[in-house]
Amino acid sequence: MTSTRTTFSRRGFLGLTAAAASVPLLAACGGGSASQGGGSAGGTIKFWDMPWATPALNDASRKLTEGFSGANSKANYQIIQWNNFYQTFSSAIASKTGPAVSTGGGFQAFQFEQQGQIAYADNLIETLKKNGMYDDFLPGVVEPFKTDKGYVAVPWHLSMRVMWYRKSLFEQAGVDVPKDWATLLEAGKALKKIGAVGFATGAGAGNNIGNQAMIMMMINNGGGVFSKDGELDVMNDRNVEATEFLLELVSNGIIDPAAVSYTSANLDAQWKDKKAAFGAHVSQMDTRVGDTSGDLIVASPIAGPHGDKGGLVFPNNIMMYTNTPSQEASEAFLVYYLGQLKELWKQKLMNALPVFKSIAELPEFASDPNNVKIVREWQPIAKTLAAQGDKLNANLAVLDGGQALNQFTQTILTGKTDAKSALQAFESGLKTVLKK
Template identity: 35%
Template sequence: MSKLETKRRNFLKGSIVAAVLITAAMPAFAQQATINFWDMKWGGDDYANAAQALVDKYNSENPDVKVVYRSVPRSNWYETFVTAIASGSAPDISTGASVQAVQLYDQGAIMPVDEVVAQMDPNDFAAGTLESMKYDGHYVALPWGLDVRVLFYRKDILEAAGVAVPTNWEEFRAAAKAVTGNGKYGLVASGDPGGMHWILAAGPNNGGGLFDADGRPSLTSDRTLEAREFLGSLVSDGAVNPASVGYVNDDARGSFIRGEAAFLFNGPGLPDLAPADVRPNIEIVPPLTGPHGDKGTYRSVNNIMIYNQTQHPAETMAFMKWWSGNQLPLWTEGHNGNLPARNSIAADAYFQDNPNVKYIQDNYLPIGKPLGGNAPGSFPQLNAVDGDGSCSA
């Protein structure tokens, strides 16, 4: 072997050794964590676009994590998630309906998020909402959106009939009956969950509800029965559009917006769904007083939860905390139909400068009762009511 060849081999050997030593000294690159985020469609296309933009922002700020966003239809949501859990293909994190986290936690599918809550200011959540996420001694989710049922009326219809805005049940029944005729009805409802919300709201409006303070079923209690009979009286008066039974929520909204009914029980974003020339005629009925002096309505607390199947619990919890505090664009750009559960977000001018939303925040949210009626928090028995998604809209 020539001296030149020997030098060349020694040089290559030294280079290889040096490369090995340098590689050993370098920190190992962590593999990018992929987090699958399933988000129910809480609005139109604008909502999904705004949510995707938020996810993109998080990914750009956290290059070691890749959150993959998926918009999930609200129809058949329960079957969607239960099937995914059973097949081992559940997401790492998702938003969900009012008792979804408790339902799925009871099935062993949801991870407690106590350590996330411990890093947050509990006073930044609307009263009672954070505690409604507590079950079995753990926080099973974070509240993010509030869906409260509000009674709206058509100012033009009431004025044309010379009917005053009602303040109690008796006046409401009389007003609904007085405006019925000539192709118009006192109120329109729907045969889907949107119609069920009339029952869920009428109970608390009379001091009742689906469950009593001890968590026992109270659908047949005196106060709840009285509320159901009141709703029945509206039908017997002929004041309810008979097509309501075949309507879905969008049908009922459309009928109201077209001026075919004077009253509609719906979500806080209803006025913004109407054409600009119709909005001035849509106003809010002040919370009605029940026959025993009670005021109340139905309020659901939609939540965001983490699944036990996740392979990246720490990264998923970090994303959950970030998402909870950065959701404002879901309303300002995505036109989310809920109201925010975070007080810091609800204080934004987007909400405070909207007179309808401001009125609902101040007058309807405080009297809202959850699916459990007078029972505190969430509990497994609610699965019998909402386990198939029948009350979610």
């Protein structure tokens, strides 16, 4: 699995999805122009997929797709590149040449739902309950996709942000792996003395690990950008406390002073070159940076000052569209495809967390102790960008990878601010772009 493609694929869809806020919405009257195809199956289901990892993954996905023959239908497969992907989908949907089913941006389904172009997955969910597949989902992965009108999508893999550490550097520094914020600060100071980075991150061009670390630390303190009912809640006390702690890490040199300019390649090199000792990163980071020696280990979740624990998760999903030759066939294809996902992990083509417990138990996945720890310790406590709430929505595309969050992260990493001023600027930036 090459790191370059993985880096772009993960951030590509979330960062580029954020740009969707500037793309005019399709006419919302579209219900009449879409082909619902409700009753009779048949026709060819167009499945659009993204380059999530190496070309071998897409080759395998194509074979799975072309193996479908249910509901008197077949399916064809098309790869859509991340570059300008939202415009590609928008144009195709407007001209009724788009897919019936697709993967895509993390919040894409919510954006197209606003335009009346998403076919709700409620019947599909009921089918999954009847055939036993619903009970195989990991806890809490389906509900974020439920809106007042129905389920806009179903999850198919999870992109996790977890804390990693390099065992040899902690041994060299003579300090334990952090269990809470106090010991993170203590360890960071000891690691600095041996020239290691105690909280590795970056906010340079194309690198959103820094953005995600900011939100992750808020969640780790029981905070988050939104309230439980989805209202903007940047200035809550827990966010202020988390930001103050991040600034303390900066002032103590525990965060590299150059991190504000580190690209993904810079950050990954810091981990590979045994300079980074602790920090937030993607699952299977060891594979990504090319060090599977066992020295890079997923840490257990650390506790915030009030005892809170939490990680950050991006639940990637598959959605159905109203413009389909047959809604019955769309659903039949998706049931089939979800049932075949295990083949992608068996072939070790996926570098993300599966959404099904049975896949997480496959030897090809469970043989990696880091994978096991993420499933057991991080997935149950992970929250989405909707935290403190738990329902996804289109506004999250504007938050993730947007200018307001980028500027907040860069301001914190330079250390030339105080917590409340930085958060107030962050809140003001979000208010100008978030939809009411």
